[in-house]
Amino acid sequence: MTVQVPKLEYRHRVDDLLRTERLPHVWCPGCGIGITLQAFLRAVKALEAKGVIDRKQLVFVTGIGCTGRASGYVRLDGAHTPHGRPIAYAYGVKLANPKLVPVVFSGDGDLAGIGGNHLLHAARRNFDMLVIMVNNFNYALTGGQLAPTTPHGAYSTTTPKGNPERPMDVARLVAALGANYVARWSIHYPVHIEESVKRALPRRGFRFIEVVSICPEIFGRHIGFRSPVDFYERLRKVAKVRKPKALEEIKYDWEDEITLGVFVDKDEPGYMESICQVYNYDWCKELPERRWSKQ
Numbered sequence: 239m240t241v242q243v244p245k246l247e248y249r250h251r252v253d254d255l256l257r258t259e260r261l262p263h264v265w266c267p268g269c270g271i272g273i274t275l276q277a278f279l280r281a282v283k284a285l286e287a288k289g290v291i292d293r294k295q296l297v298f299v300t301g302i303g304c305t306g307r308a309s310g311y312v313r314l315d316g317a318h319t320p321h322g323r324p325i326a327y328a329y330g331v332k333l334a335n336p337k338l339v340p341v342v343f344s345g346d347g348d349l350a351g352i353g354g355n356h357l358l359h360a361a362r363r364n365f366d367m368l369v370i371m372v373n374n375f376n377y378a379l380t381g382g383q384l385a386p387t388t389p390h391g392a393y394s395t396t397t398p399k400g401n402p403e404r405p406m407d408v409a410r411l412v413a414a415l416g417a418n419y420v421a422r423w424s425i426h427y428p429v430h431i432e433e434s435v436k437r438a439l440p441r442r443g444f445r446f447i448e449v450v451s452i453c454p455e456i457f458g459r460h461i462g463f464r465s466p467v468d469f470y471e472r473l474r475k476v477a478k479v480r481k482p483k484a485l486e487e488i489k490y491d492w493e494d495e496i497t498l499g500v501f502v503d504k505d506e507p508g509y510m511e512s513i514c515q516v517y518n519y520d521w522c523k524e525l526p527e528r529r530w531s532k533q
């Protein structure tokens with residue numbers, strides 16, 4: 239039997255940045271990936287309207303996972319790369335054509351688990367790219383396995399008696415490694431996510447935005463939430479916006495506080511300019527990061 243799918247008319251202010259013909263998307267009701275993606279696309283449109291960026295410069299790179307599926311819906315040049323490798327791919331994009339601006343959009347498992355080594359060294363190098371990490375506390379696409387971000391004690395399909403490990407505070411780690419811009423928001427703050435993208439996208443060096451999200455169908459069900467709203471409200475209680483004076487004040491603790499806010503906002507030369515200080519390549523004059531750093 240063939241199922242007739244009604245042809246729907248989608249109208250939304252970011253439609254021109256979406257492959258609307260591929261909608262509806264695969265994400266579950268209540269998932270926070272759409273909120274994050276929309277905030278990113280709104281920021282792209284706002285920056286483009288001001289003439290700061292051109293969407294043709296952007297390369298939208300994702301890894302594997304629910305979050306990684308975003309590249310199928312976004313109407314930008316880009317790539318859906320192997321698990322854990324979007325940062326490695328983004329390096330290649332930037333080094334092959336320094337005029338381009340790579341944006342990595344992926345999950346916590348992809349970026350901090352299997353891809354953790356790339357993340358560390360990109361931050362250490364202050365490599366010129368924007369990374370947006372949707373942290374939904376687990377490996378959602380494959381059914382809810384333990385991720386480096388899963389709270390201590392939490393059920394996952396690979397820790398059925400509770401997670402014995404300590405979770406990784408990815409934003410704090412990236413900040414400690416010297417990234418130019420680090421912010422963490424939760425999906426309760428879509429305008430803040432958008433403002434962070436507006437600030438971080440036209441910027442040199444490594445920029446990292448973590449968005450703590452709910453995953454109602456997989457992680458939420460596993461830890462006992464009966465509805466997306468219950469999970470949303472619980473996360474809202476623990477996610478607190480602060481201005482930490484030192485990295486030690488940033489918390490990532492599901493039972494106490496997940497600190498949100500802008501943790502680093504500086505403008506040091508990124509990797510590409512460091513290369514240009516040593517080798518005076520022709521492309522050095524055309525680095526978009528050089529123009530942005532003068533603004």
Ligand SMILES: Cc1ncc(C[n+]2csc(CCOP(=O)(O)OP(=O)(O)O)c2C)c(N)n1
Binds near residue numbers: 304344374385
């Ligand atoms: C090399 C390799 N190992 C394992 C997998 C299976 N796999 C697919 S998605 C995924 C986890 C993704 O988790 P995360 O990045 O947190 O994304 P989410 O689905 O939660 O958005 C895994 C382990 C794979 N595709 N490739």
